[in-house]
Amino acid sequence: MSYKTLAIIKPDAVKNNLTGQIIAKITEAGFKIKAMKMVRLTKDSAGGFYEVHKARTFYNDLVEFMTSGPCVPIALEKENAVAEFRNLIGATDPADAADGTIRKLFAASKAENAVHGSDSDENAALEISHFFSRKELLENFGA
């Protein structure tokens, strides 16, 4: 079972000043923040992060959107973190997302959907290391 996942508060949500409300939902749901930063992604960084979607029609738009403004990657910890976080954020398209989920509450569209969550334990580990060095992860401060 996984204990870690990577969340990203995406540029649409940061721009709409929703960062605080989204973090509150995450911590109210019992996730612990293990590392967090605000960054403006470069094309290379966003392109690498979404490499698995490279062949998809929406890839260029996705990279464009993810580099359009600052975003907030957050390494999270909770029992069964990947599945629990995906439940909390809801379906990719906010129109399909369940009531009370972060995307239902805060996202405008499938492309600009407020938050990202890792889809497997393996990807969670890769995605956390995309944004955070081992030194930046909280366990290194003894917490």
Ligand code: CMP
């Ligand atoms: P995310 O969870 O960050 O992972 C891949 C992202 O691609 C997804 O959220 C959406 O924002 C985006 N995405 C997936 N499908 C589409 C689509 N059909 N059109 C535009 N963007 C999409």
